[in-house]
Amino acid sequence: MANEAKELNVLYLIGNGFRPEEYFYSKEEIENGGFKVITAGKQKIVPARSIPGMPTSTKADKTFDEIEIENLDKNFIAVVVPGGSPGWENLLKDEKVLHLIKHAGEKGMFVASICASGAVLAKTGILKGKKATIWPGQDKDIIAGGGIPINADESFLQKTVVVRDGKIITANGPWASREFGKAIVEELNKKFKVK
Secondary structure (H helix, E strand, O other): OHHHHHOOEEEEEOOOOEOHHHHHHHHHHHHHOOOEEEEEEOOOEEEEOOOOOOOOEEEOOEEHHHOOHHHHHHHOOEEEEOOOOOHHHHHHOOHHHHHHHHHHHHOOOEEEEEHHHHHHHHHHOOOOOOEEOOOOOOHHHHHHOOOEEOOOOHHHOOOOOEEEEOOEEEEOOHHHHHHHHHHHHHHHHHHOOOO
């Protein structure tokens, strides 16, 4: 049973300045779905973007450097990347984060992003030929990574868009946070039944 629980870990990679709704709300949905979230950041206390009424930081379980790339698919079943500016831009500049995401994609793991963090997935090449959404108006980032942007123009501002293509799950902004989390749970449940 201990082994089984280990397999149900979902790794969150969060950048300094992450959007708190995208992290906290989707994380809550995933935990309510019976999966365990392990959060990784550049350091153990990760500052959030300042949003009224939301937490200003979170504690990471691990730093990026403590995540073993070679055991990624043994220790985790999915990698989730919240967005928010400047959080996604900080992830985009972090070579370890890019390697982790690329490796997850190559190993056939579930990889999910919300908001502008779709640009981070695109940079790693794992969106090639995949349908994906992103923060409205950033569709060029999906195209640059070889992906197919879905409902990603500015007319989708404040409209919830969640796209699933194989093991890639993307959502378009903080307003989609809970639906994003639920979509991840649904997809994980197809392979890893928890209840």
